[in-house]
Amino acid sequence: MADRPMPELLPTPAAPVPPADRIGAGVLNTFALIGGLALWGGRALVEALRPPYDVDEIVRHLYDIGWRSTPLLATSGFAIGVVLSMHTRASLERFGAEAMIPAGLAVAVVRETGPLTAALLAAGRVGAGIGAELGAMRVTEQIDALEASAVDAFKYLAVTRIVACMIAMPILTTVMNVSAVIGGFVAEHAISGMSWDLYLERAFSLIGFSDLLPSTLKTIAFGFIIGVTGSYLGFAAQRGTEGVGQAATRSVVLASVLVIISNVVLVRLIFFFYPQGGA
Amino acid sequence: MTAVDLGERQGGAAATAAADAVRFRHVSKRFGTQAVLRDVSFAIPAGRAFCLLGRSGTGKSVMLRHIAGLVRPDEGQVLVGGRDVGALSSRDLASVRTGIGFLFQNAALFDSMTVGENVAFPLRRHTRLTEAEIVARAHQRLAAVGLEHDYGKMPGQLSGGMRKRAGLARAMALEPALLLVDEPSAGLDPMTAVEIDDLLLERKRAGTTLVIVTHNIPGARRLADEIAVLHDGRILESGTAAALDASEHPLVRRFMRSVGGG
16 A cells, blocks of 8 residues: 555666766665565565455465466476486496485485475566566556555565465475476486386485475475565566566566575574484 | 635635545655655545646646555645545555546556456455346446446457446446546547547536546546646646636646647
């Protein structure tokens, strides 16, 4: 609503400007962006808990964000499984430890490769989609029309997408993990003829609760980052179609960077709480 | 009563403000370094049609946005039904907005919904009607603007004029007492522009207060009880079309003599 200002990034100075001014504007812009994202995310968390809940909208976005991303994540996961299996074989063969290939692959996928790759792929597909869709709504006055219709556009458009991202990410990560394990089996079966039962037994021999749960749950935070970044930059879009394109591109770049950076913090946290395994 | 309030009356000012559908009190607004509105004051009595004329970029649309609470004034007050929209909480502002319909320049239809869903949207959000009643009302509203066969179409499938009419149907969905219209004839052929004006005239006869931003002088003459000419963030002059025709201000005269476009 009007007493909650929409994001407004500082304008990039037009050339020619002294380099010092440009650097200064860049630094200010970065701080404005970080601060804006933090406030946006905090407000989203508060509003997500406050009724009314737009469940229908969340389900609709879950379909768009989750279900429609499944083929991309499943295909990528399968390919990653095949490639990881081949790389692992090349390394372990030297030590005669081919039997460890399924376990090595599963640990790598479940702990790190699966969650991070799923988040980066989602940042590309979903983050760009949210940024572009909301950006287009901003420049065509649809967001204003929502507000004028006495609807809280932030809650209706941003919070529902952020919540949907948070729900979808662990599911998509699980899809990617399963696909990668299947991909690894196909590669292993093609080379060594290993059976599915034996592959599964070996794959999950080193995987425990402390590997699976924290690393999958951390993707809720990735989903939050992707949703917050895309919606924030979409709402901040200006200058017609150019602004929409910028919102989409910046959403992907920023969400990807923030996912990678936050992963460092999250892995550290997981090791703190689950010292025996963790991500 | 002249629309421009040239000096706030002392006695009974609050009562007058409540009787007015819209009142601007010394409103100023800047965007960055650009002053868009400068100490603007006027009042629109309930049930009247008020047209804002002026060159592009003179702050006409910004005035509409102030009324809907989409923009807050830097100085002054914007009263809608006697309530200062700039000082309301989110919840109170939402309740004021349910009494306002807003037809945006490009209709601003939600492009993820069908035309019918667009019209049904305010009904779903703000009424306790059953789904069947909502659909029936949305059909009624679309029929009133001549789009009875377009319920299931997507906004992208409509022409500019049809989009405007669909936008009007959505703006009127909750039967608001106040209708804000931003350039109703922009980008439309003369025939379609007249059709849109006819629809607005119907709303006026039904007692809806209209605030219309337009460049279409013939349309303004047909619709408006009162016209204000905005220039450089200030109201140059206001009054009936006949009064403005007789104005001695060269810019006002030039404006009123122009045929106007969309």
